[in-house]
Amino acid sequence: SDLCANGQVAGKRVFIRADLNVPQDKEGHITEDTRIRASVPCIQMALAAGAAVMVTSHLGRPTEGEFKPEDSLAPVAQRLGELLGREVPVIANWVDGVEVQPGQLVMLENCRVNVGEKKNKEELARKLAALCDIFVHDAFGTAHRAEGTTYGIAQYAPIACAGPLLAAEIDAINKALANPKRPLVAIVAGSKVSTKLSILQALAKNVDNLIVGGGIANTFMLAAGLKIGKSLAEPSLVGEATAVIEAMKARGADVPIPTDVVTAKTFAADAVATVKAATDVADDDLILDIGPQTAAKLAEQLKAAGTIVWNGPVGVFEFAAFENGTKVIAQAIAESSAFSIAGGGDTLAAIAKYGIEKDIGYISTGGGAFLEVLEGKTLPAFEILQRRAQPVAVAAS
Ligand code: 3PG
Numbered sequence: 001s002d003l004c005a006n007g008q009v010a011g012k013r014v015f016i017r018a019d020l021n022v023p024q025d026k027e028g029h030i031t032e033d034t035r036i037r038a039s040v041p042c043i044q045m046a047l048a049a050g051a052a053v054m055v056t057s058h059l060g061r062p063t064e065g066e067f068k069p070e071d072s073l074a075p076v077a078q079r080l081g082e083l084l085g086r087e088v089p090v091i092a093n094w095v096d097g098v099e100v101q102p103g104q105l106v107m108l109e110n111c112r113v114n115v116g117e118k119k120n121k122e123e124l125a126r127k128l129a130a131l132c133d134i135f136v137h138d139a140f141g142t143a144h145r146a147e148g149t150t151y152g153i154a155q156y157a158p159i160a161c162a163g164p165l166l167a168a169e170i171d172a173i174n175k176a177l178a179n180p181k182r183p184l185v186a187i188v189a190g191s192k193v194s195t196k197l198s199i200l201q202a203l204a205k206n207v208d209n210l211i212v213g214g215g216i217a218n219t220f221m222l223a224a225g226l227k228i229g230k231s232l233a234e235p236s237l238v239g240e241a242t243a244v245i246e247a248m249k250a251r252g253a254d255v256p257i258p259t260d261v262v263t264a265k266t267f268a269a270d271a272v273a274t275v276k277a278a279t280d281v282a283d284d285d286l287i288l289d290i291g292p293q294t295a296a297k298l299a300e301q302l303k304a305a306g307t308i309v310w311n312g313p314v315g316v317f318e319f320a321a322f323e324n325g326t327k328v329i330a331q332a333i334a335e336s337s338a339f340s341i342a343g344g345g346d347t348l349a350a351i352a353k354y355g356i357e358k359d360i361g362y363i364s365t366g367g368g369a370f371l372e373v374l375e376g377k378t379l380p381a382f383e384i385l386q387r388r389a390q391p392v393a394v395a396a397s
Contacts, residue, residue: 003045004134004161010050011102015132016042016163017111017149019141019365020057020076028075034348035141036079038365042138042163043084043105052100054131055080056149057139058112065115067092077107095127117148125152138163140170143381144369150381160388165365170382172362173373176341181306182208185338187329188374189213189312190346193220193237199311201240202376204247209301210255213314213325217258218287220245224257226278229285256298260291262315262322273321289315290325299332308333308340310360311374313350326350334359343370 003009018039023031030036039055046053062071074090081088086105091098094108111117116124125148129135135157137143142150143166154160162170176184186207188196193216203210212220218233223241245255258278263285264271275291290298295314302308310333317326333340334356342351343364351357364370369379 003042003049003136003163004159009046009134012051012133013098013100013131014046014051014053014134014136015128015153015157016046016053016055016136017139017142017153018042018055018057018163018165019139020055020073020080021059021141022076024075028070030075030079033079035365036076037083038165039080039138040083042136042165043080045164046136047103047105050102051134052102053105054094054098054100054108055105056108056111058117058142058147058149059110060112062110062113064113064118067110067113071110071113073107073110080107094131095124098131111149112147114148120146120148120152122152124148126156128153129156129158133158135160136163137161137381137385138165139381140166140364141366141369143366143379144372144377146380146384151384154381154384154388160385162382162385166382168362169364169366172341172364175339176307176309176362177206177373180206181339183301183305184307184309185209185211185301185305186309186374187211187213187312187314189216189314191215191232193234193241196312196371197237197240199371199374200244201247202374203309204244204253205251207248207309208253209305210244210248210253211298211301211314211329212255213290213312213329216312217290217314220255220257221278221287226257227281227283228287229263229281229283231281231285231287256294256301258290258294259297260293261287262289262291262324264288264322267316269319269321271319271321288319288322289317292324292328295325295328299328302329302332302338303336305336305338308336308338309374310340310342311344311347311371313346317350317353327354330354330356343367 077088077090090107092109184207215232218228218231313326315325317323339361341362
């Protein structure tokens with residue numbers, strides 16, 4: 001096993017922080033289990049190496065110190081047990097000590113219920129660290145949070161290292177953004193520029209082609225002097241959009257603005273879809289997708305890319321009449337020989353809808369964490385592991 005190369009794992013108490021924060025329906029049934037499946041290799045590696053294994057995660061955003069039945073990881077443990085073919089007991093009130101033998105696996109109940117977790121209080125962090133010989137961080141989706149089980153425990157555990165999922169996510173991101181095969185094409189789509197402005201600004205310094213979609217594209221159309229009727233947009237951010245376009249132009253890079261769009265008079269699945277030139281949008285139109293000519297042009301660019309970063313569907317792909325743009329983009333990414341990385345809930349839904357999972361180079365399990373990486377931010381929970389791995393370098397600086 002290469003789990004923590006600097007530690008002998010057999011017989012050791014291994015504490016794994018996974019991100020098992022999965023969506024559930026009202027009855028508590030798990031509706032999407034990607035993150036649970038992604039946690040399996042690390043757990044299996046630790047078990048195979050003969051460790052006494054504890055795994056925990058947060059689930060939702062519970063109130064500290066007030067455990068409610070809906071906060072329980074029990075459904076997650078059940079699903080993990082099915083995947084591993086073994087029982088996974090769930091342990092409550094575990095902060096002061098955990099009984100677990102080598103070869104056993106236990107799940108520690110929702111770590112965010114522990115007092116001090118969110119604010120990473122030292123008292124809790126030291127108790128968490130005392131539970132284990134080796135801390136393994138495998139929760140990429142929570143690596144942007146400096147909490148007790150993501151940061152504090154990594155400070156004080158005898159050994160702290162990254163698990164295989166966290167390592168794979170970081171490798172894929174580096175391959176796409178730090179060391180990309182060019183041209184590097186990013187697709188940033190979604191309803192609002194405001195929620196993705198720092199991503200657009202960061203990517204404008206790096207990518208060769210910045211494809212915008214959804215409400216974000218509408219604001220960029222305004223910046224290009226086009227009329228968008230009643231479409232979703234943020235007119236107050238036209239200045240910022242213009243600055244992104246200018247920054248790209250100054251580097252000889254491009255932000256393609258749609259030349260045709262699919263419009264409707266109402267936002268509804270059965271609304272009548274009309275393809276129009278981008279210069280012909282009427283005052284009462286809603287733009288709900290990019291047009292076929294734009295989609296075809298973007299598909300060409302994606303097929304010629306060396307690297308593709310995808311976050312966000314370019315239209316209202318949930319409605320059949322307005323899915324063409326997202327479908328064409330998805331298929332172009334699938335057909336492209338580029339290394340592609342995709343992340344974000346809506347993007348993953350589009351990937352699943354068009355059945356192209358196998359054609360994407362890397363599908364991130366991160367939501368907020370993936371977006372922060374695109375913004376160029378460092379992930380605190382990863383940074384502490386790097387510091388732990390290089391004590392000499394840290395001491396010397
Ligand atoms: C996520 O779902 O993005 C992660 O599990 C982090 O959850 P949080 O935003 O509640 O910290």
